[in-house]
Amino acid sequence: EDGHQLWLRPHASVPVKVVGPAKSSALLATARQELQQGWQGTAGATVTLKLTKDKAIKYDGFRLNAQGVQANTERGLLYGAFGLLRRQQTGQAVAEEISNPSYEYRLLNHWDNPDGSVERGYAGQSIFWRKDSSFVVTGHDRALWQQYARANASVGLNGAVINNVNSSPLMLSAAYLARTKAIAGALRPYGVRVYLAVKFSSPALLGGLKTSDPLDPAVIKWWHAKVKEVYQQIPDFGGFVVKASSEGQPGPQDYGRTHADGANLLADALRPYGGLVMWRAFVYSPSDKDRAKQAYNEFVPLDGKFLDNVIIQVKNGPIDFQPREPFSPLFGALKKTAVMPEFQITQEYLGQAIDLVFLAPMWQECLRSDTHQAGPGSTVARCTDGSVYAQKHSAMAGVSNVGLDTNWTGHDFAQANWYAFGRLAWNNQLDSRQIADEWLKLTFGTAAQLAAADWDAHFLAPMTQLLLASREAAVNYSMPLGLHHIMSATHGHYGPGPWWGPPGMRADWTPPYYHQAAANGVGFDRTTAGSNAVSQYHEPLAAEFNNPATCPDEYLLWFHHLPWDFKMKSGRTLWDELALHYDHGVRQVRQFQQTWDAARPYVDAERFAVVQNKLRTQSGNAVLWKDACLLYFQQFSHLPIPAEVEPPMHTLEGVIANDAPPLRRPAGQP
Ligand code: BDP
Numbered sequence: 001e002d003g004h005q006l007w008l009r010p011h012a013s014v015p016v017k018v019v020g021p022a023k024s025s026a027l028l029a030t031a032r033q034e035l036q037q038g039w040q041g042t043a044g045a046t047v048t049l050k051l052t053k054d055k056a057i058k059y060d061g062f063r064l065n066a067q068g069v070q071a072n073t074e075r076g077l078l079y080g081a082f083g084l085l086r087r088q089q090t091g092q093a094v095a096e097e098i099s100n101p102s103y104e105y106r107l108l109n110h111w112d113n114p115d116g117s118v119e120r121g122y123a124g125q126s127i128f129w130r131k132d133s134s135f136v137v138t139g140h141d142r143a144l145w146q147q148y149a150r151a152n153a154s155v156g157l158n159g160a161v162i163n164n165v166n167s168s169p170l171m172l173s174a175a176y177l178a179r180t181k182a183i184a185g186a187l188r189p190y191g192v193r194v195y196l197a198v199k200f201s202s203p204a205l206l207g208g209l210k211t212s213d214p215l216d217p218a219v220i221k222w223w224h225a226k227v228k229e230v231y232q233q234i235p236d237f238g239g240f241v242v243k244a245s246s247e248g249q250p251g252p253q254d255y256g257r258t259h260a261d262g263a264n265l266l267a268d269a270l271r272p273y274g275g276l277v278m279w280r281a282f283v284y285s286p287s288d289k290d291r292a293k294q295a296y297n298e299f300v301p302l303d304g305k306f307l308d309n310v311i312i313q314v315k316n317g318p319i320d321f322q323p324r325e326p327f328s329p330l331f332g333a334l335k336k337t338a339v340m341p342e343f344q345i346t347q348e349y350l351g352q353a354i355d356l357v358f359l360a361p362m363w364q365e366c367l368r369s370d371t372h373q374a375g376p377g378s379t380v381a382r383c384t385d386g387s388v389y390a391q392k393h394s395a396m397a398g399v400s401n402v403g404l405d406t407n408w409t410g411h412d413f414a415q416a417n418w419y420a421f422g423r424l425a426w427n428n429q430l431d432s433r434q435i436a437d438e439w440l441k442l443t444f445g446t447a448a449q450l451a452a453a454d455w456d457a458h459f460l461a462p463m464t465q466l467l468l469a470s471r472e473a474a475v476n477y478s479m480p481l482g483l484h485h486i487m488s489a490t491h492g493h494y495g496p497g498p499w500w501g502p503p504g505m506r507a508d509w510t511p512p513y514y515h516q517a518a519a520n521g522v523g524f525d526r527t528t529a530g531s532n533a534v535s536q537y538h539e540p541l542a543a544e545f546n547n548p549a550t551c552p553d554e555y556l557l558w559f560h561h562l563p564w565d566f567k568m569k570s571g572r573t574l575w576d577e578l579a580l581h582y583d584h585g586v587r588q589v590r591q592f593q594q595t596w597d598a599a600r601p602y603v604d605a606e607r608f609a610v611v612q613n614k615l616r617t618q619s620g621n622a623v624l625w626k627d628a629c630l631l632y633f634q635q636f637s638h639l640p641i642p643a644e645v646e647p648p649m650h651t652l653e654g655v656i657a658n659d660a661p662p663l664r665r666p667a668g669q670p
Contacts, residue, residue, distance in 0.1 A: 001604035003407030006151050006415050007442035011089060014043035019068075020077075021051050026189035027074040030153070031081040040088035040447075047084070049077045060158065060191070061100035075158060075191040079426075082154045090441045091450055099427075102385045105276065105311075105395035106425035107159035107195065108152065109241065109342070110402070114168050114176065120346050120493075122353035123403030123410035128162045128183055135175050137182040145183055148402065149190035155422025160187065161195040161397070165243040165280065169205040171196050172226055181233040188236070195238035195278075200262060201250035202226070213255035214265040227269040239276035240266050241313065241397075246283040259283075259298065260305035267307040276393060278313045278340065279306075281330055282320070286506040290524075290531035292318040296329050304336035308392040311338040316366040316380075318533070319514075321349055321399075322484040323475045326545070326555050327366050329536035332373030332383040338391035339384050341366065345417045346401035349487060350474050352494050353401070353410025355618040356592065356611070357474045358467040360420035360432035367428050372538040381428040396425040411614060412607050415443065416467065436467040444603060459602040462595045469588060475554075477585025477622035481578055482523065482558035485514040486629070490659050495621060496628035499656060516561055517636045522574070523557030534559060553577075564637040575639045582626035583645040589615070589622045628655045 016039035018032045028049065035047055048068035057063060062071040062080030064087075069080030080099075087094050111119040112126035125131075127144055152160065162183055163171050170176055184194040199205065201212040203222040212219055230237050244262055245251025252262030263279040270277060284294040299312060306312070312334060317325020321344040331339060343363050350357045367381040374388050381387075386394045398421040401409045409415050416439045423435050440463050441450060449455040478496070479486055488497025489509070498517070501510030516524055526533035527546045534546045544550045545559045553569060556562070566574040593615045600608055627648040630641055641647065 001606045003412045003415065003607060006408065007419055007439055008151060008154055009442070011038060011040060011447065013037055013039045014041070015039070016041065017044070017046045018049065019046060020049040025074055027078055027191055030189045031078040034078070034081050034085065038085045040085070049081070051077070056098055058100040059104050061098060063098045064094060065096040066094070078153055078191055079156050086438065086442070090438050101156060101426045102381070102428040103340070103394045103396045103425055105159055105393065106157045106422065107161060107395065107397045108157060108400040109161045109165065109197070109397050110400045111164040111166070111346070112162060113164050114170050118403055119164050119166060120348040120399070121401070121403050122346065123401060123405040123408060123414070125404045127402060127404055135179050137179065142186050145186035146190070149187040149192045151418070152192050152422065153190040155419055156426035157422045158191050159193045159195055159238050161197055161241045163197050165197045165241060166247070166249060167197040167199040167243070169199045169202045172198060172202055172206055177230060177233050184234045184237070193236055193238040194234065195241060197241040197243065199250065200242060200244045200252065211255065212250065214252050214257050214261045220265060223265060223269045227273065227275070231273045237273070237275060239270050239278065241278040241280065242266065243280045243282065246280070258302060258305070260302045263310045264307045267310045271307065271309050275309065277310045278395065278397065279310055280342070281312050281314045284508065286508060290526060290533055291508045292526060293531060293533045293536060296333065296536045299330060300333055302337070303334045306337050308338070311340045311393055311395050313340050313342045313397055315342045316363070319484060323350055323479050324362070324482070324554060325484060326558060327369040327371065327380050331380045332371030332378050332388070332538065333536070335373070335389050338393050340395040340397060341380065341384055342397045342399070343421060345398040345421050347414065347417070348493050350471070351618060351621065353414055354494070354614055355474060355621060356411065356413045356470055356615060358413070358420070358432070358436060358470045359417045360424065360435045361468060361471045363420070363424055364432050367424065372541055385428055396428070398425070412611055432468060433464065436464045440464060440467070449602065455602060459599050463599060466592050466595045470592065473585050473588035473592070475585070476581045476588065477625045480581035480585070481553055482556045483515055484558060486511040488659050495659070496625045496655070497659060498629055498632045500659070515557070517633055519636055521561050521563040521566070522633060522636070523561040524559070525561040526559045530561065564639060575637050576642045578633070579630055579642050579645045582630055586622045586626050586646065589619045593619060623649060624655065628652070631655070
């Protein structure tokens with residue numbers, strides 16, 4: 001059991017007769033095949049796939065009933081087939097129901113580079129690109145892409161951006177477009193469209209033009225011709241994702257133009273073909289006093305200036321995929337522009353492929369946050385799915401954790417995050433508990449186990465608890481009470497680094513900028529007396545966040561700089577509370593180890609051993625975080641670590657020495 005089958009493990013199926021529309025297509029063939037190889041219902045039953053024009057069905061949604069699946073699109077029939085099978089495999093009754101996706105476009109973003117490496121990838125090299133790229137597409141490539149597409153389709157994902165947002169202009173060259181076309185061909189039968197991340201300066205870098213100024217006629221002509229070339233190769237191409245004027249990437253601002261000028265140039269070229277522009281709002285410059293405010297400041301004045309096939313892609317929080325951030329204030333604030341959430345499935349800041357962290361609760365927290373922008377109930381989910389503001393298109397993106405590793409995601413349990421992302425993009429109201437329950441059943445449960453009396457009590461229930469608690473545990477042992485961005489960059493964002501900051505490094509890339517620890521306290525003052533980032537939130541949130549007495553503990557040090565002896569809602573001091581949170585995180589991971597050990601009889605030996613080992617490393621990581629952060633902050637607080645807290649097993653000097661960049665010795669020397 002190497003995990004390669006994901007949540008789609010083969011089940012002993014019974015015969016079924018699938019009756020479909022007269023016309024044949026690759027998508028319909030896929031739907032039929034899935035039903036035939038996975039059917040668990042009545043043996044010999046007839047399932048009808050029917051294309052309809054049903055107003056109650058939205059986008060690629062479907063209607064299920066005893067007769068089969070009805071949908072307005074072929075994709076809908078495929079999703080209905082998978083929906084039916086999932087209900088059978090997880091023991092849910094199939095009742096008459098309509099299932100509509102919350103978002104029209106549900107995409108993975110792959111941060112894959114043309115040389116086959118994956119930025120922030122922890123599961124091996126890219127499944128799409130290879131360093132040796134002779135551009136030969138092998139049978140193995142195609143098979144893998146198809147398995148990948150099938151997994152996406154099974155959870156309703158319908159798009160894949162197959163290269164890094166830190167994009168290479170090469171992606172739009174003929175050789176790369178040819179491979180992109182081959183990838184598109186493998187994904188198409190599963191309803192997954194390909195998209196590309198493009199570099200804004202491609203006209204100059206690839207096209208040899210003197211400029212990439214979005215208002216320059218030659219540049220406009222170049223993009224129109226390029227887009228035409230792309231659609232000649234890939235008629236159902238999805239569109240472009242752009243990271244512009246951010247972290248060294250070129251953008252319209254290099255030419256004195258706005259994000260709207262840049263996005264609209266591309267949108268205009270894509271529009272005749274039905275293509276989209278997903279323009280990222282992850283922008284910040286080294287100069288500003290509070291990085292958390294920058295995206296809002298840049299984009300709110302442009303509201304209404306974007307063409308209707310532009311969607312602004314906004315990370316869940318205002319900084320950068322931290323273990324916990326309040327929602328980005330752009331959600332709900334852009335009222336005349338389509339906005340889509342971007343989540344990070346790959347666990348850059350949440351333990352990578354080592355720590356077991358189920359991210360559905362984190363995404364649910366963001367989606368359910370009430371922005372109040374159009375009155376109470378204007379949640380992030382509703383502000384982005386078209387319920388609150390009329391927007392032509394809606395979408396959600398997740399930065400993928402997939403690589404060439406046999407189990408796809410590095411950690412067997414990281415598969416759950418891929419699964420969860422797809423399920424939430426389909427239904428942004430879905431509860432994390434249900435997602436955990438489904439995934440565990442599909443990934444670990446055999447038919448016999450699902451039927452056995454002890455499986456629920458001894459495996460499913462404790463493991464569901466573990467999954468649901470795992471994200472809060474990670475917050476507790478790494479960045480509790482609103483702390484953020486205090487990881488070390490020495491080891492690629494894994495592990496603590498509140499001290500981190502090589503000489504000359506820009507301040508907003510270093511932890512001390514974010515935690516502001518000093519003798520007088522800790523935390524980033526974003527109140528009206530500080531950076532005033534609170535004012536970017538709609539009332540009553542601005543007032544609630546602004547006051548430490550009403551600000552939720554989860555966001556306390558995000559919005560406030562408070563003295564070490566600040567009295568918390570619990571009655572304890574801030575220092576004690578911080579120490580207890582770190583300690584609690586460590587204890588939670590130890591509990592996870594015990595839960596997993598007790599699950600041994602219900603898990604195959606292979607996956608059991610791998611996960612057990614990873615939990616051991618995670619446990620050590622949690623202790624390291626706790627010790628490092630408490631000892632580091634203690635230098636400023638000068639307060640004793642509370643007696644209930646496990647005493648540090650590291651020294652601060654030791655941890656910092658270990659965080660130094662690896663020694664580089666000349667080759668051939670010891
Ligand atoms: C940061 C990552 C960086 C990405 C960036 C982005 O560290 O590798 O390029 O996000 O989203 O979190 O553009």
